[in-house]
Structures are given as structure tokens and as C-alpha cells.
Amino acid sequence: MSYKALMIGGSAGSFQVVVYILSHLPQDYHLPIFLSLHRLKHVRNGFVEALSIKSKIKIVEPYNGELVKAGVAYLAPANYHMLIDIDRRIVLSTSSQVNHSRPSIDLSFQTAAEAYRDKLLGIILSGANKDGAYGLKKVLDYGGYTIVQDPDDSQIKTMPKAALDLQKPNQILTKEELSIFLNQLKQTKG
């Protein structure tokens, strides 16, 4: 299977994992990467910069309506939901919080699942609430590939466990295994 997009959802305890994953991916990675991560709503600056320190991949907070490009990581802006429309443009929204969250990982996964169907790779990382579990199930329902960070490898287990309660993902991996998997994907499918 050749994938067209990678979406990563995470909350508390996911930052170091995302940094680790991004730092091990090549600059010319063949997929667009969506990062739907819970963050402080009033802090607009600093997150992209912090993620970019070790990343070879360009990281941006998208403007509304941006067309998705491979090799770019799109970080959901603070206090906006990040949705993917069926024409594969990024649509931002200030609609009400979902699971007490904006950005909501569920909304990002749900909309990306419909836009990319079996071409989407979805990953849930560490986190302290259940946001993302339902969305990741939608990825699986649409034929996409799902991975959950091993709860024993997660700083906070709630989010991976909630995802595992709702579905049997294709894989359960540690952060090191995730990184290897994503790089092999590049080698195999790139």
C-alpha cells in the first residue's frame, strides 16, 4: 500500500516523541505530515520553533485553505481545529471545543480519514484524555492504517489506551519502532 498522508495525534507526553520522530525523518520525506497536538490555546509562538530545532522537515502552522504538500509537517495552530477537506486542503475552524480540546484530534482524524481513505496513516501518541480514539477508529473504518504508541512506552497512557479500547490497530509500537517504521515506509514506498 502506498500512503498519501501521515497524521499524528498526541497530547501530554507526546512532544518528545514527535521531536524524536521528526528528527529521524529525511528532509525529503515523501508524505505530508499533519500534527494535531494539544497545546496551550493562548500561546501562539514557540511551538513550531521548538519542534523545528531537530527536525529536517519543514514545519509550518498552516493558513486556512492551504493546499497540502509532501515533505511538509503541518502543525494545528493554537485554538483552531485543523480539518482536511475532501479536496485535500487544510481548513481551520473556531467551532466549539471537542473533548474539551481545540485543536481536536478526533476532528483532524475524522476529516483526514474521509479525504484520504485507505491512503492515510494515523498514529496516536501519549496523552491524558480520550481525544483521538474515535478519530483513529474512523481512519481504520475508511481503510487507513493505524498505529498506537505502546501504552507502556507512553508518558501518559490514557490516550493510547482509549484508542486501544475502541479498535485493534494495525500496530502497537514504541517511539523507536515508530521511527523505524516510518523510515522503512519511505525506503519501501518512496
Place this chain on the structure above:
Amino acid sequence: MICNLYIKDIKAISKLLEDLWNIDLSHFTYVILKIKLEQFCDKYKIQNVKLLENRIETSPLIKEDLLIYLYSDGFELFRDPSFWRTLKEDILKNINTNLPFRVLFPACHQGAELLSFLMLRDVLGLTDKVSVMYSYHHQKLNQVKNGFNFDERKHQLNLSNYKRINGEELPEKYLRFESNKLIPSSDLFINTEAFHDLEIASDLNKSVNGVIYRNKLLNYKRNIQNEIISGLATKIKSGGFLALGIKEQILKDSNKELLTMINKKESIYKKKNVV
């Protein structure tokens, strides 16, 4: 979500709403419409498109709530405090109070942005100097003056946002809660005028010094965004400003010729001098 709507479902519901209530949803992007309708279904525990169609056809009272879901987003006062700080320091403090100054808020439904502005206007002592016009898309959505349901526990965020503007507390006199309703002081609405429009202020005859239209374009297709900006640009006086949401931008070149960006971080544009 207990209800999953697909492309054919969205088309069916759009057609039904247009036939039944003359509501045109064609300007929404697909994904926005889908999310809004699914969230609406969740609230009413509607599990599929057939039940939604049935509910719309048999429960006229549902119309008001559906309109609110479609045209309102999350309510947050002083969202993006740095925008309000910029507006206060760079624009409002520099206006010539000897001349009329008019600000337009199109598509004002629950009116978080409008209320934020009205409070800031009063704090600056500009209530008599700065007139405000605001429009609503449907009479049912003209809630801002009479108050609307709002969870008081969420009000702390509004207060925190205000404090982030310049460290001061929001005066208590502006807002009160009654039976889970947030009710603004009627004094805030001095020197304001409400009118009905179709999002693009098409029936507005007076030109204005500024337009605040933040995070509304997010909901719409690109061609509609361009039309809205074109319409608003004609209403702004030379040298006047347009404030969009911080993640919104002007797309069309002909609109960029009318409006130049003066603050990228806060997405504020200035109307060029038109000869």
C-alpha cells in the same frame, strides 16, 4: 459522533434546507458543513441522515438551533489578546476624535468579537466617538443584545484573555449572568446600529473606517471568500482597516490591490488610497 454524514447526505440535507427554508448552504466548504451538521445531530441524538431529514421536516422549531450551529462558532471574548492590544494601541488610540469613525462587524451572530470591541471602546472612553454597525444573517441569530445561553464556568477564559491585553481586569459592569444566560449591559449598545445582511454587507450604504471580520472566512469556499472581501473592500474608506482572523488571508490579486497588509501577525489590512 453518533451520526456520520457522507457527501450524498450533505447534498440531500442542503437541498432539503433550501427547499424548505430557503437556506443556501452552497457557500460552506464541504468539511465545515459536515462537521457542523454532525455536531448538530449529536446534540439531538440523531443517528442518521434519514432521521435528520425527518426531524427537519416535522420540527420547525429546530430551525433556530440549526441556524445557530451553522452560523456560529465557539464563543470567546478577546480571542487573540495580542490582536486586541494592537487594535487598541495602533488604531483606536490614534483616531481623530473630531471626525466620525465607524466600525462594521458583518455576520455578527453570538457576537463575541462585537462585544469585545464594545467593551474595549468603552474602556477607552470612545463610546460616543466611535459608532458601530453590526449585521446578522437571520433574525434568529440576532442574539447578541439580548443575551444567549453560555456556561458561566467558561467565562474565566474571557477574563483571562482580557487581562492578557495589558494586565488589567475586565470591569464587571459590562456582563452579567442570569439563568445560564450571558447578558451584556445595554449601555454597551449606545451608538450602535444592527441590520440584516447576507454576509457581504450588500445593503450597507455608509462607508466605514474599519471592518472586523475575524474567523468567518474559515467556513467558506475560496470563491465566496473572494466575493466577501471584494464586497467589504468597497465599504471601507481609503486608509481604513480590515481585520481578518490570524489564520485568514486575502487570496485574490484584485483584492490585494485594494487592501495592503499592515500587520501580518494579526492579519490586519489597510485600504489603499483610491484615486
